[in-house]
Amino acid sequence: MKKIKAFISRVWKSIFRHGWPDNPLDRALVMTSNLFLHLHPVKVNRKSLRATYSFGLGVISIIVFGVLSVTGILLMFYYTPTVERAYQYILILETQVPFGQLLRNLHRWSAHLMVIVVVLHMVRVFYTGAYKPPRQFNWVVGVFLLLLTLGASFTGYLLPWDQLAYWAITVGTSVAGYEPLMGETIRTTLLGGPEVGQEALTRFYALHIMVIPAIILLLTSIHIWRVRKDGGLAVQETDKEGETDD
Amino acid sequence: MTNQSPTQRPESFSETARKTKTYSLVELVKGPTTMVDRGPDETIFAFPIVAILELLLTLGVIAVLLLMSILVNAPLEEIANPTVTTDPAKAPWYFMGLQEMLEHGHPTLMAILMPGLMVLFILAIPYIDNSRKGAGVWFTSQRGKRITLYTTIYAVVIMPLYIYFDSTFPLREILRGQLPDFVLQAVLPALLMGIIVVLPLLVLMRINPTPREFIMTLFTLLFVSAVVFTLTGFLFRGPGFELYWPWNMPGDYSPWDNL
Numbered sequence: 040m041k042k043i044k045a046f047i048s049r050v051w052k053s054i055f056r057h058g059w060p061d062n063p064l065d066r067a068l069v070m071t072s073n074l075f076l077h078l079h080p081v082k083v084n085r086k087s088l089r090a091t092y093s094f095g096l097g098v099i100s101i102i103v104f105g106v107l108s109v110t111g112i113l114l115m116f117y118y119t120p121t122v123e124r125a126y127q128y129i130l131i132l133e134t135q136v137p138f139g140q141l142l143r144n145l146h147r148w149s150a151h152l153m154v155i156v157v158v159l160h161m162v163r164v165f166y167t168g169a170y171k172p173p174r175q176f177n178w179v180v181g182v183f184l185l186l187l188t189l190g191a192s193f194t195g196y197l198l199p200w201d202q203l204a205y206w207a208i209t210v211g212t213s214v215a216g217y218e219p220l221m222g223e224t225i226r227t228t229l230l231g232g233p234e235v236g237q238e239a240l241t242r243f244y245a246l247h248i249m250v251i252p253a254i255i256l257l258l259t260s261i262h263i264w265r266v267r268k269d270g271g272l273a274v275q276e277t278d279k280e281g282e283t284d285d
Numbered sequence: 286m287t288n289q290s291p292t293q294r295p296e297s298f299s300e301t302a303r304k305t306k307t308y309s310l311v312e313l314v315k316g317p318t319t320m321v322d323r324g325p326d327e328t329i330f331a332f333p334i335v336a337i338l339e340l341l342l343t344l345g346v347i348a349v350l351l352l353m354s355i356l357v358n359a360p361l362e363e364i365a366n367p368t369v370t371t372d373p374a375k376a377p378w379y380f381m382g383l384q385e386m387l388e389h390g391h392p393t394l395m396a397i398l399m400p401g402l403m404v405l406f407i408l409a410i411p412y413i414d415n416s417r418k419g420a421g422v423w424f425t426s427q428r429g430k431r432i433t434l435y436t437t438i439y440a441v442v443i444m445p446l447y448i449y450f451d452s453t454f455p456l457r458e459i460l461r462g463q464l465p466d467f468v469l470q471a472v473l474p475a476l477l478m479g480i481i482v483v484l485p486l487l488v489l490m491r492i493n494p495t496p497r498e499f500i501m502t503l504f505t506l507l508f509v510s511a512v513v514f515t516l517t518g519f520l521f522r523g524p525g526f527e528l529y530w531p532w533n534m535p536g537d538y539s540p541w542d543n544l
Contacts, residue, residue, distance in 0.1 A: 066330045079335050082328035086421070088338065095342050102346045126364040133361070144354035151544065152350065154379050165410070165504055166433070168497065171420040175411035182408050189379060196377050203543065205365035206374040214376075214383060217392035234367065274421040 078263050080271050087272035092167070096160035097266075101259065103153045110146040111248065118198070120244035122237045125200040150192050157188045169273035177265040180258055187255050194247035197240060208243070209235050360542055372524045375543050381518030382511050388526065389451050390474030391467075399478070403507055410504065414496040425497055432489065436502050439485055440509035447481065448517050452528055482506060519543070 057068035067081045086092060117132045117139065119125060132139035161181060164170055170178035197208045212235070215226045231238025266272070362371075376384050386395040419425035424433050451457075457469045464473075482503070489502050520540050523529040531540055 060332055063330070066332045069332045076332065076336065079331045081331060083331045083335060085327045085329055088334065092421075092423075095338075098339055098342055099346055102343050103350075105343075106347065106350060122365075129361060140358060141354050144357065144359045145350055147359035147544075148353045148357070149350055151378075161407075162508060166501075167423050168420045168425055170411040171417050172411075172415060175415070178411045179408055182404070186404070192379065193377060199361060200365045202362040202365055202369070202371050203360060205367065206371045207376050207543075210374050210384065211376040211380055214380070214387070214392075214396045217396045219393050219397075222397075235365075236367075272421070 078267060080267060083271055084274045086274040092274075093272060094159070094163060096156055096163050100153060100156045100160055103149050103156060104255070104259070106149045107146060107153065108252065110142055110149065111252075113142055114146055115248060120198065120240050122200065122240060125198065125240065129199045129201075146195075150195060154188055154192055157185050161185055167273065171273065174265070174269050174273060177262060177269065180262045180265070184255065184258050184262060187251055187258065191247060191251045191255065194243040194251065197235070197243045198247065200240065205235055208239070212239075360544060362542075373522060373526045373538075375518070375522070378519045378544060379515065381522075382514035383518075385448070385514045385518035385522070389448070390457070391470035394471045394475060403511075406503065406507070410500055414500045416496065418495075419497060424501070428492075429498060429501055432494075432498055433501055433505050436485055436505040437509050440506050441513065443481055444510050444513040445517070447477070448514070449528070451477075 056072040058065045060066045060069040070076045070079055070081045114132070117136055118128050129143070132143060134140075136142070164178065164181065193208075193211060196211075197204045212226050212229055215229065216222045218225060227233060229239070229242065230236075231242050375381060383396055383400060386399060389395060419429075424430040451474075457473060460469055485502055485506065486499070489499065494502070517528075520531040521528055522540070523534045523538055524536060529535065534540065
């Protein structure tokens with residue numbers, strides 16, 4: 040019995056390299072020795088946890104991105120990006136796959152929510168002045184993450200291949216054609232042809248499930264890493280003047 | 286410890302160091318040290334409070350999404366048919382601001398130049414306002430709060446008015462033939478937009494704004510206008526891309542079906 044206990048303890052300690060976090064040392068170690076918790080600093084400012092300061096919008100975007108990833112992968116199991124079959128697969132998903140409709144609903148509403156939350160996150164960061172030095176470049180990374188979020192949502196919009204999708208993408212991509220020099224080239228590159236068709240569906244699918252999520256993942260990592268390196272969320276300096284101007 | 290008299294006390298480390306070590310000035314480095322001039326430490330251990338908060342937030346977000354997904358189905362129309370155009374044909378809702386702008390001027394101005402300028406402006410914000418003052422405070426100051434409020438009211442009033450009058454009495458159509466097309470479609474709308482943006486800035490200049498206040502006015506104008514244009518395009522545009530009240534759309538068209 041004792042040997043089994045020692046064995047379990049050995050396995051446990053090979054995974055978690057800290058003791059029970061009820062003391063300062065282990066509370067620090069629990070953060071620094073765990074990949075996911077290491078995204079956070081060991082200690083955070085009390086003010087940065089105030090709900091009415093950040094509204095948790097950055098965290099919510101990541102949560103919604105997680106929901107989108109999980110539901111998106113499940114949707115891929117039931118979908119083929121071909122003009123002949125894409126729509127049929129959506130119908131099968133909605134009528135025959137257990138919880139298929141729910142799955143699609145979750146993915147759709149999460150996508151809309153993510154656009155809203157990411158925009159609100161930017162607005163929050165702006166009005167709290169959280170882009171100020173040393174966080175200037177992280178603001179730039181964030182703007183690109185917003186554009187990528189729009190791109191992810193837009194490319195996904197075509198995939199059900201119904202009238203709504205088809206004409207929304209036709210209207211949306213025609214805007215690119217108004218760029219006087221490169222516009223038409225950009226549009227045909229995006230669509231793989233002069234009109235929305237099989238080539239567009241193939242390209243949008245690849246962009247939607249692979250290219251854009253991969254870039255979002257990379258930029259989000261940089262984004263969070265920089266937040267951490269800059270000392271967490273921007274909060275008011277504790278001295279009353281708050282003057283650290285250089 | 287207690288029976289040691291002061292004279293017997295062994296020499297402390299610092300005393301030894303003072304006697305044996307010499308110091309010289311190597312270099313002066315400018316810049317604040319981490320804790321100099323800061324107030325008392327207001328930090329707490331992130332574990333477990335942050336982990337718990339994030340877990341609760343995750344559960345809450347998933348609960349809301351599940352509820353929404355149980356109550357409302359994602360829209361699905363007929364299979365795509367390139368020969369039958371839907372009326373109206375709308376882009377996804379977050380691009381409806383852009384599509385709405387297309388109604389008010391030359392496409393290159395409205396769909397390329399203006400959005401391009403807006404993105405560039407947003408990217409440039411931290412490089413225009415590069416002071417550290419007021420970071421971490423909503424609206425920076427009471428004055429900032431008022432500036433944001435007044436700018437919001439201004440944009441909420443003037444932008445719908447602009448959209449309404451430009452759609453009902455389009456100067457560009459009334460003056461057609463009297464002025465070159467380029468002037469009507471590009472110069473005139475750009476001028477009007479320019480005036481709408483510059484007016485509040487002129488008022489702001491009278492109170493000697495900081496770069497932060499200047500940029501807050503511009504950002505508020507941009508954000509509120511984007512919301513107004515997006516809502517107009519998404520909710521108030523019906524068949525023929527005409528303006529209607531969202532609850533009074535002709536036929537069986539409902540703007541919400543476009544989600």
